[in-house]
Amino acid sequence: MKKWITTLITASALSVLGAPASSMAAAEPAWLLASAAPRFQSASAIVEGASGANVKSTLYVFMDPNCIFCHLVWKALQPYEAAGLQVHWIPMGFLKPDSAGKAAALLQSANRAALLRELEMHYSEKDESGGIAPLASIAPATQAQLDSNMKLFQALGFQGTPTLIYQGSGGRWADIDGLPKLGMLPGLLNLLAQPVTDPELQRYR
Numbered sequence: 001m002k003k004w005i006t007t008l009i010t011a012s013a014l015s016v017l018g019a020p021a022s023s024m025a026a027a028e029p030a031w032l033l034a035s036a037a038p039r040f041q042s043a044s045a046i047v048e049g050a051s052g053a054n055v056k057s058t059l060y061v062f063m064d065p066n067c068i069f070c071h072l073v074w075k076a077l078q079p080y081e082a083a084g085l086q087v088h089w090i091p092m093g094f095l096k097p098d099s100a101g102k103a104a105a106l107l108q109s110a111n112r113a114a115l116l117r118e119l120e121m122h123y124s125e126k127d128e129s130g131g132i133a134p135l136a137s138i139a140p141a142t143q144a145q146l147d148s149n150m151k152l153f154q155a156l157g158f159q160g161t162p163t164l165i166y167q168g169s170g171g172r173w174a175d176i177d178g179l180p181k182l183g184m185l186p187g188l189l190n191l192l193a194q195p196v197t198d199p200e201l202q203r204y205r
Contacts, residue, residue: 049081056084101134
């Protein structure tokens with residue numbers, strides 16, 4: 001399974017990055033069944049960004065702590081979080097031997113959002129490695145959460161990380177995998193365009 005899903009991660013990320021923004025914007029969204037919403041909304045996750053009355057948009061992202069495209073999505077979303085976006089990061093652990101230990105550390109943390117920020121701020125792009133230490137031993141309850149996230153990911157037919165689930169017209173939910181072009185984010189998030197100044201992200205406009 002690990003080999004299968006790793007191959008699809010690369011393929012899906014490259015397909016999004018290689019497609020013209022105009023053709024992707026015009027494509028019909030990949031709408032999810034209404035019955036899927038309660039399942040991903042209740043998945044074990046790290047919640048980051050706006051809260052309470054400040055939430056203007058909500059996004060769900062399946063991620064692996066060592067996934068470089070997940071890291072780039074995290075960076076691209078930071079200005080939108082400041083503008084009212086709330087992100088539910090749904091961790092899985094399959095990409096590298098220490099992925100599960102890092103995903104478990106996120107879920108077991110007393111401050112999940114703070115540890116996620118540490119993982120991303122200290123991410124090694126050279127090694128494609130999230131910047132926190134993995135747990136040496138994963139509690140059975142946490143392993144059950146990770147297994148449940150993976151089973152949900154597969155049951156929904158997703159093929160690579162990151163997979164973003166966003167709310168489109170009529171309140172319907174749709175998904176897109178890989179790193180979207182930066183110009184697509186306002187439409188996906190239903191928020192005004194925010195300046196994304198990170199030098200590393202400029203090639204993804």
